[in-house]
Amino acid sequence: MARVFAIANQKGGVGKTTTCVNLAASLVATRRRVLLIDLDPQGNATTGSGVDKLNLEHSIYDVLTGECSLVEAMQFSEHGGYQLLPANRDLTAAEVSLLNMPAKEKRLREALAPVRENYDYILIDCPPSLSMLTVNALAASDGVIIPMQCEYYALEGLTDLVNSIQRIAGALNPELRIEGLLRTMYDPRSSLTNEVSDQLKAHFSDQLYETVIPRNVRLAEAPSHGMPALEYDKQSKGAQAYLALAGELSRRQRRSARAVTA
Numbered sequence: 645m646a647r648v649f650a651i652a653n654q655k656g657g658v659g660k661t662t663t664c665v666n667l668a669a670s671l672v673a674t675r676r677r678v679l680l681i682d683l684d685p686q687g688n689a690t691t692g693s694g695v696d697k698l699n700l701e702h703s704i705y706d707v708l709t710g711e712c713s714l715v716e717a718m719q720f721s722e723h724g725g726y727q728l729l730p731a732n733r734d735l736t737a738a739e740v741s742l743l744n745m746p747a748k749e750k751r752l753r754e755a756l757a758p759v760r761e762n763y764d765y766i767l768i769d770c771p772p773s774l775s776m777l778t779v780n781a782l783a784a785s786d787g788v789i790i791p792m793q794c795e796y797y798a799l800e801g802l803t804d805l806v807n808s809i810q811r812i813a814g815a816l817n818p819e820l821r822i823e824g825l826l827r828t829m830y831d832p833r834s835s836l837t838n839e840v841s842d843q844l845k846a847h848f849s850d851q852l853y854e855t856v857i858p859r860n861v862r863l864a865e866a867p868s869h870g871m872p873a874l875e876y877d878k879q880s881k882g883a884q885a886y887l888a889l890a891g892e893l894s895r896r897q898r899r900s901a902r903a904v905t906a
């Protein structure tokens with residue numbers, strides 16, 4: 645049964661999509677079955693997976709509105725090795741279209757139910773807002789992975805996000821957990837980075853991933869080739885960091901499974 649993780653942060657440009665695409669490819673490299681859901685009208689995860697967002701027969705929008713099944717909208721990412729539910733600008737209409745639908749916050753959760761057992765991991769790339777799309781992602785997920793840059797305002801935004809996650813968990817999905825906080829675009833030479841990093845360790849010790857993602861130009865270049873960094877330049881520091889993250893994620897999973905059965 646797949647573990648479903650939303651990659652979320654209402655702050656823009658913190659590395660959500662980069663994390664989603666590269667973590668998906670890294671989990672595939674460790675023989676996991678992965679489905680990546682692009683839930684952002686920007687369609688960056690779609691493009692970054694090598695799929696043309698302007699020529700989609702079906703997208704996640706059609707799935708949410710019940711116009712097609714999830715399997716009908718799915719495409720295989722050749723370079724990533726995972727299944728993709730693509731998105732494009734059509735998804736901006738979802739906010740309004742979902743408004744009058746029954747169980748509007750649970751459309752994604754319901755759509756995923758029949759395919760959950762076909763995957764080990766389902767990763768959802770969220771838009772930079774706490775919109776109805778993000779609420780659908782959180783209602784469908786077991787955990788939230790929060791990518792963040794270690795800068796001053798990041799901590800303020802984090803408090804808002806954690807409060808929203810708790811509210812949504814209370815109302816829609818009591819199982820929802822903060823799976824992990826991921827430091828992205830990390831520069832160990834910056835004193836502010838180290839200061840914020842220390843604060844994160846103090847407040848979120850268990851939830852902070854040991855793995856940090858360095859600022860790495862290969863991670864920024866790879867999407868323009870429609871590839872994860874692992875395919876574009878396997879030896880790059882960025883690709884290796886996401887492989888390490890996939891390892892840490894799996895180890896944590898095994899530990900918590902043991903804790904449950906012990």
Ligand SMILES: Nc1ncnc2c1ncn2[C@@H]1O[C@H](COP(=O)(O)OP(=O)(O)OP(=O)(O)O)[C@@H](O)[C@H]1O
Pocket residue numbers: 655656657658659660661662663684686688770771772828829830857858859860861863864865867882
């Ligand atoms: N570790 C990194 N090193 C260098 N560049 C990075 C790194 N992570 C992300 N980037 C670049 O930073 C920009 C923002 O990253 P990304 O698109 O992943 O963020 P996002 O949180 O998904 O943004 P949005 O909120 O718009 O969806 C992109 O141009 C991306 O290529």
Ligand SMILES: [Mg+2]
Pocket residue numbers: 660661662684688769770
């Ligand atoms: Mg994004």
